[in-house]
Amino acid sequence: MKSDCVFCQIVAGEIAADRVYEDQHVLAFHDRSPKAEVHLLLVPKRHIDNLDTLTPADDDLIAHSMRMLPRLARKHSLDDGFRTVINTGVGAGQEVFHLHIHLLGGPTLPGL
Numbered sequence: 885m886k887s888d889c890v891f892c893q894i895v896a897g898e899i900a901a902d903r904v905y906e907d908q909h910v911l912a913f914h915d916r917s918p919k920a921e922v923h924l925l926l927v928p929k930r931h932i933d934n935l936d937t938l939t940p941a942d943d944d945l946i947a948h949s950m951r952m953l954p955r956l957a958r959k960h961s962l963d964d965g966f967r968t969v970i971n972t973g974v975g976a977g978q979e980v981f982h983l984h985i986h987l988l989g990g991p992t993l994p995g996l
């Protein structure tokens with residue numbers, strides 16, 4: 885855990901979040917400023933800054949995270965599809981430096 889990391893604090897239960905799924909490796913919760921009807925964040929429980937700092941030791945965690953996304957989407961009735969976004973670095977607008985996957989969906993999802 886990184887003590888000054890807001891998502892580590894959510895994982896630890898020190899900051900409240902609207903949690904929708906959790907297992908040994910990952911936690912999913914609603915984004916507090918949703919950009920779509922459904923806007924979830926899926927985070928690894930272990931602190932990783934972003935994609936730039938991944939190592940081969942994270943491969944299983946990343947594969948697990950990817951497989952969780954369609955399950956989370958289905959659970960939130962996104963039967964027509966969903967979008968995932970991972971911002972990496974300040975140039976991409978990453979605000980929270982704890983790896984997270986945005987899962988977005990709903991009828992008014994704009995085109996890219």
Ligand code: AMP
Pocket residue numbers: 890899901914915916917918925970971977978979980981
């Ligand atoms: P990013 O720009 O990819 O780093 O996205 C960070 C996201 O985290 C933003 O969409 C924020 O709205 C969201 N966020 C930040 N703090 C919290 C929090 N305490 N609970 C839920 N979502 C948060």
